[in-house]
Amino acid sequence: MSERKLTFREAINEALRLEMRRDPRVIVLGEDVAGGANIPHLEEKNDEAFGGPLGVTKGLVTEFGRGRVIDTPISESAIMGAAVGSALTGLRPVAELMFIDFLGVCLDQISNQGGKFRYMFGGKAEVPMVVRTTIGAGLCAAAQHSGSYYSVFTHYPGLKVVVPATPYDAKGLLISAIRDPDPVIFCEHKMLYDVAGTCPEEEYIIPLGAADVKRAGKDVTIVATARMLHFALEAAEELATSGVDAEVVDLRSLSPLDEDAILESVKKTHRIAVVDEDNPRCGLAGDIVAFVAQFAFDDLDAPPVTVTVPHTPVPFSPALEAAYLPDAAKIAAAVRSLF
Amino acid sequence: MTQQMTREVALWIYERMCLIRNLEERVVDGVMKGKIPGFAHVYAGEEAIAAGACAQLTERDYITSTHRGHGHCISKGVDVKKMAAELYGKATGACKGKGGSMHIADIDKGMLGANGIVGAGGPIACGSALSAKTRMTDQVTVCFFGDGAAEQGTMHESMNFASILKLPLVFVCEHNVYGEATPASYHCSVGDICARGAAYNIPGVKIDGTDAFAVYEAVGEAVARAREGKGPSLIEAKAFRYYGHYVGDPATYMTKEEIDGYRATDPIDKFRARLLRDGLALAADLEKIDARVLETLEEALAYAESSPWPAPQEVLGDVYAVYNRQRR
Numbered sequence: 001m002s003e004r005k006l007t008f009r010e011a012i013n014e015a016l017r018l019e020m021r022r023d024p025r026v027i028v029l030g031e032d033v034a035g036g037a038n039i040p041h042l043e044e045k046n047d048e049a050f051g052g053p054l055g056v057t058k059g060l061v062t063e064f065g066r067g068r069v070i071d072t073p074i075s076e077s078a079i080m081g082a083a084v085g086s087a088l089t090g091l092r093p094v095a096e097l098m099f100i101d102f103l104g105v106c107l108d109q110i111s112n113q114g115g116k117f118r119y120m121f122g123g124k125a126e127v128p129m130v131v132r133t134t135i136g137a138g139l140c141a142a143a144q145h146s147g148s149y150y151s152v153f154t155h156y157p158g159l160k161v162v163v164p165a166t167p168y169d170a171k172g173l174l175i176s177a178i179r180d181p182d183p184v185i186f187c188e189h190k191m192l193y194d195v196a197g198t199c200p201e202e203e204y205i206i207p208l209g210a211a212d213v214k215r216a217g218k219d220v221t222i223v224a225t226a227r228m229l230h231f232a233l234e235a236a237e238e239l240a241t242s243g244v245d246a247e248v249v250d251l252r253s254l255s256p257l258d259e260d261a262i263l264e265s266v267k268k269t270h271r272i273a274v275v276d277e278d279n280p281r282c283g284l285a286g287d288i289v290a291f292v293a294q295f296a297f298d299d300l301d302a303p304p305v306t307v308t309v310p311h312t313p314v315p316f317s318p319a320l321e322a323a324y325l326p327d328a329a330k331i332a333a334a335v336r337s338l339f
Numbered sequence: 340m341t342q343q344m345t346r347e348v349a350l351w352i353y354e355r356m357c358l359i360r361n362l363e364e365r366v367v368d369g370v371m372k373g374k375i376p377g378f379a380h381v382y383a384g385e386e387a388i389a390a391g392a393c394a395q396l397t398e399r400d401y402i403t404s405t406h407r408g409h410g411h412c413i414s415k416g417v418d419v420k421k422m423a424a425e426l427y428g429k430a431t432g433a434c435k436g437k438g439g440s441m442h443i444a445d446i447d448k449g450m451l452g453a454n455g456i457v458g459a460g461g462p463i464a465c466g467s468a469l470s471a472k473t474r475m476t477d478q479v480t481v482c483f484f485g486d487g488a489a490e491q492g493t494m495h496e497s498m499n500f501a502s503i504l505k506l507p508l509v510f511v512c513e514h515n516v517y518g519e520a521t522p523a524s525y526h527c528s529v530g531d532i533c534a535r536g537a538a539y540n541i542p543g544v545k546i547d548g549t550d551a552f553a554v555y556e557a558v559g560e561a562v563a564r565a566r567e568g569k570g571p572s573l574i575e576a577k578a579f580r581y582y583g584h585y586v587g588d589p590a591t592y593m594t595k596e597e598i599d600g601y602r603a604t605d606p607i608d609k610f611r612a613r614l615l616r617d618g619l620a621l622a623a624d625l626e627k628i629d630a631r632v633l634e635t636l637e638e639a640l641a642y643a644e645s646s647p648w649p650a651p652q653e654v655l656g657d658v659y660a661v662y663n664r665q666r667r
Binding site: 073084093 | 401432434435436437442444447451452455456459468469470471492497500656659662664
């Protein structure tokens with residue numbers, strides 16, 4: 001494997017670029033995904049275009065033009081509906097929902113339209129669309145730009161939900177998501193964009209619904225995703241110094257869910273902690289714990305423990321945001337309580 | 340530019356209108372007798388809009404529909420037997436019994452789905468129009484929506500979106516006077532919804548939605564404009580629905596005089612009279628069609644009634660992510 005390193009942001013950009021080269025049906029649409037439409041000096045020199053406030057789609061318009069990298073008005077329902085309708089009629093749109101918190105202004109088009117068509121139309125429709133969206137706190141962006149509502153999308157049976165933690169996984173999972181025949185919600189954690197990691201130049205796919213053991217261990221299973229995965233790995237190193245050998249399972253996809261990987265790990269370690277940046281009520285952490293309780297109860301030597309944000313909106317102040325978020329120390333403390 | 344309606348088109352429209360009316364009357368009967376489960380919203384009184392508009396489309400063109408979608412399905416060529424079976428919830432239905440009245444779709448026929456959410460078709464129509472534009476085909480999308488949907492944000496977003504991207508899209512507002520039980524005189528900020536075209540810099544025209552000739556002509560111009568890459572249009576077709584919002588709605592908000600007044604200008608009677616007057620059809624042609632319509636419906640309903648229920652395991656099929664361990 002190549003030792004080339006890319007940031008999480010660059011890995012996503014590269015996945016989009018490779019798929020757009022490979023398949024003319026792939027388009028990118030959203031607010032400022034190119035930027036500068038109708039502004040003469042940018043129309044002429046597209047390489048200077050904005051590429052989104054977070055810069056993830058930068059440069060795509062230079063290579064693929066404004067016919068395939070489409071700036072839209074700030075109309076999230078129209079954007080998501082345009083993705084649904086174009087996916088239904090032969091394209092493979094990648095639509096951007098700038099922040100997952102904006103789901104409230106377009107959820108109907110995602111969950112009630114695109115997410116239900118295949119089932120509701122008796123299996124005769126496919127909606128191969130991807131919604132790229134950002135999740136997570138850490139930028140003091142406050143309550144309306146810092147949420148992690150992947151559990152909301154996972155709750156809808158018609159959607160696939162992907163939550164990558166590393167540049168390598170982000171690239172391979174996004175390529176899979178674009179090639180998938182069904183709607184995929186692709187969640188990018190804002191605090192991971194500048195994290196670098198090994199990422200080969202060539203195209204490769206990581207199947208949706210395959211978890212990855214990021215650290216093997218025998219004493220306890222820590223399940224985590226996205227930024228929490230990195231905190232879990234830190235916690236595992238800290239726990240190792242006190243003789244606790246933690247296994248860290250990165251779910252990568254929340255829907256489909258790699259149930260076998262969770263059970264396999266728990267049957268080995270007999271203890272489980274689930275880390276989740278989404279709110280705890282009716283959410284991911286509770287779901288995984290319920291699953292383990294239902295299917296591996298007799299394998300457990302201790303009650304499962306969860307490490308989540310509190311059931312509040314995300315606060316603004318750095319002091320409050322830090323108190324809100326799980327971190328390595330909180331995870332390590334929770335894991336120690338299992339012994 | 341007025342497009343002359345040919346005899347062939349006229350007879351096609353007439354047959355579609357009669358099929359819709361007859362189906363809807365049987366749907367009312369079927370729901371009231373408990374044979375057709377769930378919610379049904381019937382299109383009787385608005386037949387000229389779907390039939391007149393779809394007469395301007397090819398099978399490759401797209402439409403998005405509404406909760407009152409039976410007329411759109413028939414006009415876009417969805418098989419009437421499969422439609423009927425879907426209404427009954429049978430395994431042989433257009434959606435294998437998983438959709439029902441509000442979700443009949445046939446993507447191969449360009450029918451992108453009836454829709455249970457008022458105003459949801461607008462954004463989806465933007466998508467199919469964007470798809471045609473991106474693939475550089477000449478396919479046009481017609482988005483049918485009601486006067487009630489005109490007040491949804493999605494429709495406003497869609498008209499702006501389609502306008503700025505110059506999408507090949509025709510918005511056809513089926514103004515049937517009421518949004519559920521609330522009259523447009525109350526729920527709508529303007530007397531004529533077509534006036535809103537100005538807000539999106541697209542043509543907005545008002546037509547008599549009970550006159551299939553007027554619909555055919557106006558949609559023809561808008562479709563031609565869309566195919567030429569000149570962007571979307573808004574057509575407001577004024578009509579009326581003969582029944583309440585849903586089958587079983589006592590419709591106390593509609594007066595008898597009002598209903599009788601509209602029925603006096605029935606779209607099918609009016610079209611039939613004009614066909615005979617203009618010599619586009621002979622009485623014998625229309626009688627032959629009337630007989631064929633009855634036959635088609637008898638056959639469709641018999642098919643629906645005799646078809647099997649879907650097997651229980653069908654509940655788990657056609658989902659995106661399969662879970663091996665059922666948690667229930």
